[in-house]
């Protein structure tokens with residue numbers, strides 16, 4: 001290393017789940033579209049796993065109350081969480097609903113709504129949320145339940161789109177990876193050959209980086225894809 005020059009090391013944290021990208025690569029326009037659509041009323045963001053739905057909601061609505069329905073599946077627990085987010089500690093479901101009804105209008109994102117119990121209590125909660133702005137984030141399997149709302153599609157990514165996402169991430173983290181290796185991952189994961197999930201593509205890149213001491217090459221990706229990654233890549 002030349003004296004006086006600080007060599008910047010690769011930063012693998014850019015591949016962690018908590019790292020928020022500066023922009024939604026290939027889908028920058030969707031952030032503004034989401035903000036526009038919510039002005040017209042309840043919105044449903046629909047798409048398969050790992051295509052940037054949660055990231056989009058966080059970018060479009062940084063001040064929203066975001067409820068993770070993978071952690072809170074029951075209407076009672078969701079209602080208590082929303083009430084708490086507006087400053088009311090309510091133990092009983094009815095008290096939480098009253099607090100939500102009386103509160104100033106807020107934007108509430110029900111993330112991974114597919115996993116929430118959509119029963120009678122949930123209907124009561126959704127009624128209590130009527131004066132608020134609500135964004136449902138859901139898997140296409142429950143699209144038919146959300147048809148009455150505006151729908152914003154988040155389709156799976158093509159190989160070319162995944163390549164651009166991986167390229168931006170590799171640049172942010174100064175990751176030692178060949179351009180051809182990024183293409184190899186993008187082609188394996190890209191829709192329609194693969195599931196089109198950015199999360200999966202980023203996971204594959206991280207695994208490749210963990211398996212080498214030098215630069216990730218296309219042949220390393222191909223070798224891992226045949227062995228270690230076979231089951232992951234064929235996961236429906």
Ligand SMILES: Nc1ncnc2c1ncn2[C@@H]1O[C@H](COP(=O)(O)OP(=O)(O)OP(=O)(O)O)[C@@H](O)[C@H]1O
Nearest residue numbers: 021024025048049050051052053054055165198199
């Ligand atoms: N367009 C994009 N540009 C940059 N990064 C992206 C993009 N889309 C997704 N990602 C990244 O992919 C990962 C998965 O995104 P996210 O969690 O938003 O997907 P999701 O659709 O909410 O998935 P799930 O349905 O499983 O909750 C995150 O690390 C996110 O930063």
Ligand SMILES: [Mg+2]
Nearest residue numbers: 053054111112
């Ligand atoms: Mg999500």
